Amino acid sequence: NAGVTQTPKFQVLKTGQSMTLQCAQDMNHEYMSWYRQDPGMGLRLIHYSVGAGITDQGEVPNGYNVSRSTTEDFPLRLLSAAPSQTSVYFCASSTGTSGNTIYFGEGSWLTVV
Amino acid sequence: KQEVTQIPAALSVPEGENLVLNCSFTDSAIYNLQWFRQDPGKGLTSLLLIQSSQREQTSGRLNASLDKSSGRSTLYIAASQPGDSATYLCAAKYTGNQFYFGTGTSLTVIP
Numbered sequence: 001n002a003g004v005t006q007t008p009k010f011q012v013l014k015t016g017q018s019m020t021l022q023c024a025q026d027m028n029h030e031y032m033s034w035y036r037q038d039p040g041m042g043l044r045l046i047h048y049s050v051g052a053g054i055t056d057q058g059e060v061p062n063g064y065n066v067s068r069s070t071t072e073d074f075p076l077r078l079l080s081a082a083p084s085q086t087s088v089y090f091c092a093s094s095t096g097t098s099g100n101t102i103y104f105g106e107g108s109w110l111t112v113v
Numbered sequence: 114k115q116e117v118t119q120i121p122a123a124l125s126v127p128e129g130e131n132l133v134l135n136c137s138f139t140d141s142a143i144y145n146l147q148w149f150r151q152d153p154g155k156g157l158t159s160l161l162l163i164q165s166s167q168r169e170q171t172s173g174r175l176n177a178s179l180d181k182s183s184g185r186s187t188l189y190i191a192a193s194q195p196g197d198s199a200t201y202l203c204a205a206k207y208t209g210n211q212f213y214f215g216t217g218t219s220l221t222v223i224p
Contacts, residue, residue, distance in 0.1 A: 004156075035214075040216060041216065042117070042202070042214040042215055042216040042217070043157075043202075043204075043212075043214040044214075045211055045212070048211070058211065059211075090156055090157070092157075100162075101147065101159040101162050102147070102159065102204075102212065103159070104149075104156035104157040104158070105156050106154075106155055106156045107154070107155070107156050
């Protein structure tokens with residue numbers, strides 16, 4: 001009963017390095033999204049996808065790239081890490097219809113030094 | 114930009130008390146509103162989802178209400194237990210599949 005799986009759980013990066021946060025779901029959900037959670041600011045949407053091959057920007061997309069080559073996977077790429085990207089990142093998925101709930105992964109703690 | 118506000122930011126109550134958590138949103142044209150629980154170091158778990166056409170939803174000791182005209186939702190927890198200690202977040206969904214989250218209320222239930 002995997003649900004939404006994120007890796008890695010913890011990562012420390014140096015400024016300027018790049019990395020990919022992995023996200024996979026096994027519920028055949030069309031809609032997947034990435035959020036970042038910062039103290040006092042709630043969760044903010046970075047990018048989202050409504051199906052394989054379709055992605056769009058959320059509220060805070062700068063510095064991040066995404067792709068959706070399969071229904072199951074939705075990786076988030078940090079192109080050139082900056083200290084302002086130190087945060088907790090959550091991947092989420094849902095069926096996309098208004099009546100269905102959204103499922104979250106357990107989070108990825110990223111520190112950029 | 115849609116805004117979702119949760120007050121208070123933190124709440125501490127003795128075990129057994131009934132309590133109410135508040136969520137306010139600026140735009141009444143919501144699709145639905147969800148309440149989530151977040152434990153330290155964990156992701157969010159959905160507790161209750163209220164559609165825009167509904168007034169309330171119940172699950173066990175939890176009851177969530179929605180008043181679109183006043184831009185408010187409340188989460189009522191009956192007979193609180195130490196295991197209820199967590200951060201509770203509300204999220205309003207509008208068209209376009211985007212959820213707007215509040216900053217949460219950190220609840221501590223004292224044994």
